Amino acid sequence: MTATTILIVDDEAAIREMIRVGLELAGYECLEASNAQDAHGIIVDQRPDLVLLDWMMPVTSGIELLRRLRRDEVTRDLLVIMLTAKDDEDNRVQGLDVGADDYITKPFSSRELMARIKAIMRRSSNREQEESIEVGGLKLDPASHRVFVDTQPLDMGPTEFKLLKFFMTHQERAYSRGQLLDQVWGSNVYVEERTVDVHIRRLRKALQTDQRDCGLLIQTVRGTGYRFSTTGVCA
Amino acid sequence: MTATTILIVDDEAAIREMIRVGLELAGYECLEASNAQDAHGIIVDQRPDLVLLDWMMPVTSGIELLRRLRRDEVTRDLLVIMLTAKDDEDNRVQGLDVGADDYITKPFSSRELMARIKAIMRRSSNREQEESIEVGGLKLDPASHRVFVDTQPLDMGPTEFKLLKFFMTHQERAYSRGQLLDQVWGSNVYVEERTVDVHIRRLRKALQTDQRDCGLLIQTVRGTGYRFSTTGVCA
DNA sequence: ACATTTGGTGACAATTTTATGACAAAACGA
DNA sequence: TCGTTTTGTCATAAAATTGTCACCAAATGT
CATH class of the missing domain: 3.40.50.2300 (Response regulator)
Incomplete structure (x- = not known):
């Protein structure tokens, strides 16, 4: 469980x-x-x-x-x-x-x-699938299992999708690599924590379009992990 | 592991x-x-x-x-x-x-x-989580691992964050450099006491915004150490 | 006023932490 | 079964953080 x-x-x-x-x-x-x-x-x-x-x-x-x-x-x-x-x-x-x-x-x-x-x-x-989540031009629709940036569909692997979904349902909060492994990979899988970095990179890359770079929504929290946030770091 | x-x-x-x-x-x-x-x-x-x-x-x-x-x-x-x-x-x-x-x-x-x-x-x-602490326009949120001055997010290194967190949870009290090293760095690391000064400086700098200088909240207690206080410097 | 102590700062090299590209194994589909 | 995609790991590059110093300024004491 x-x-x-x-x-x-x-x-x-x-x-x-x-x-x-x-x-x-x-x-x-x-x-x-x-x-x-x-x-x-x-x-x-x-x-x-x-x-x-x-x-x-x-x-x-x-x-x-x-x-x-x-x-x-x-x-x-x-x-x-x-x-x-x-x-x-x-x-x-x-x-x-x-x-x-x-x-x-x-x-x-x-x-x-x-x-x-x-x-x-x-x-x-078994409950109905969740509603789609949308934030700042980025939309994730669990039902169709797709992600859009301004109506333009994105392409990404299953893991990236799960990762993004987790982030979008848990915004504004820092997660350690270990926590992400627990939540996205499942707590009974043994993979290196660094693997998270790689998938973060893949996700960030996937979130880039010609018009907008939604990969910026995923922020690195040095010494801790990552965070999905709509708030810029400085300005 | x-x-x-x-x-x-x-x-x-x-x-x-x-x-x-x-x-x-x-x-x-x-x-x-x-x-x-x-x-x-x-x-x-x-x-x-x-x-x-x-x-x-x-x-x-x-x-x-x-x-x-x-x-x-x-x-x-x-x-x-x-x-x-x-x-x-x-x-x-x-x-x-x-x-x-x-x-x-x-x-x-x-x-x-x-x-x-x-x-x-x-x-x-991972069995502990905390509430965000706020005092006089300065807010530290452990969950998102962020610090704000009037809703504006600040940028600082991990050590500065830990230091600030310690100060905000232990306000109005002076700590020697040694005590700070114990509490923030951990009691089993050996670093020069003057290192604290440097991080204090970095923290103070990080707490400055165009509108407000929250670095002033960290006061020097000459001959002793430092103190986080919302009270203006008098005695 | 002068000598001494204590704190503030900028610079810097070492160390740590992340980002990234490449690659082979595994999973997937046709 | 044969290609294709996805995955986990590495090695390496790039970036950020850290601990110290040397030097300056301010405070203290005589």
């Missing part, structure tokens, strides 16, 4: 449980934001694949956060599993109503948690 | 495989302890970074050892990869449940083994 996940729980134990159980977390965060707005901000920032939402968050109720997530374009499609108390039938219904993908009652076994997560992710992988 | 590893396997071949493949073993041990207690003792003794645990150990079952490892404060965080037979789904789940970080089914290729190990170690090292 591969998942970059953020757990929104006051319950730190649940996180350990997940890691223990072997869910591949590229990163996680135990959110303890004091209010729904902050939590939402952090989630937008981190772009997790899955959110475990404790209904009884310390300060805000989970429902407020969930509503917010579903309202926001960016987070609308997030997988959300809520954690509820044993026999809180009421909240459970309410939660599903507001848009939770599933729920788990506490206490839960790691086995059950894994099962739910797997099920959810399986379900979601 | 650097790893001190202990292999708990009856299968000596696996070890040779790893070495052949180039995993840097500072040391390894083919454990053939007759019981879980002994094995645990040896592991505590050796403090490896990673344990390859054969589920079907000659005498004791691996699960007992794994349980023991997870129970002990000292070994709780150890990375454990278990080796299971091809279609032993049951044990695999059980193993992950008890706390294995990952599993590999035998027979496995060295490539796969390397991949898992690398992924596991990568995962375990």
Whole structure:
């Protein structure tokens, strides 16, 4: 199972449980934001694949956060599993109503948690393809599996496409070569980190057209890795 | 890749495989302890970074050892990869449940083994992320690995970035050059203290824009060192 | 005012880190 | 099976960063 996940729980134990159980977390965060707005901000920032939402968050109720997530374009499609108390039938219904993908009652076994997560992710992988992403003349359309610069189609290899897709769905953030390998190649492939450089180069090259050089959108972060950003470095 | 590893396997071949493949073993041990207690003792003794645990150990079952490892404060965080037979789904789940970080089914290729190990170690090292810090028009965002002055991105070297990050997370306090070297360079590198001065200068320079000079935030504390402060220089 | 200490700067060579072109193995398609 | 494309790695070039110095300026002390 591969998942970059953020757990929104006051319950730190649940996180350990997940890691223990072997869910591949590229990163996680135990959110303890004091209010729904902050939590939402952090989630937008981190772009997790899955959110475990404790209904009884310390300060805000989970429902407020969930509503917010579903309202926001960016987070609308997030997988959300809520954690509820044993026999809180009421909240459970309410939660599903507001848009939770599933729920788990506490206490839960790691086995059950894994099962739910797997099920959810399986379900979601069959979901409609994502919408096309567009930024500054560069458009990536997952459905047709193509990339355009100002309506002009580009040509690139599968890896470059995946790489670009990852970057475009995770803009404005620096990733190490290792992280890119995890996210784009998959965490169970062993290739040299330098290989990333080569593919970055190929991607940059592919993004060049006579009229515009979208390769500039991929910036080198010295000593760290790379970043996709629409903001120029200096001017 | 650097790893001190202990292999708990009856299968000596696996070890040779790893070495052949180039995993840097500072040391390894083919454990053939007759019981879980002994094995645990040896592991505590050796403090490896990673344990390859054969589920079907000659005498004791691996699960007992794994349980023991997870129970002990000292070994709780150890990375454990278990080796299971091809279609032993049951044990695999059980193993992950008890706390294995990952599993590999035998027979496995060295490539796969390397991949898992690398992924596991990568995962375990990236467990922290931070919020962006902002103070008086100057913003440092760890996620994108960038610094802005009034939304204008700045350019600086890795060391300057680290230095600034340290200062911004430790404001209003004077640090000696030695302390800065410890905190920013790491306590195990030997560089001249005056080197700090040079980087301070570089950082100050990098923080200058046409509109504002954020370099002024870094103040010299004569005879002592430097301080990051938003308060104007007075006393 | 003078001597001494401490910090600021520009220059520079060594080192590190990336970019790039080439190439053979592997994957893919016809 | 035979070409073509894609991939991962290297070797090498190109670029950026780093640690030190030498030298200047400012502060301190007597």
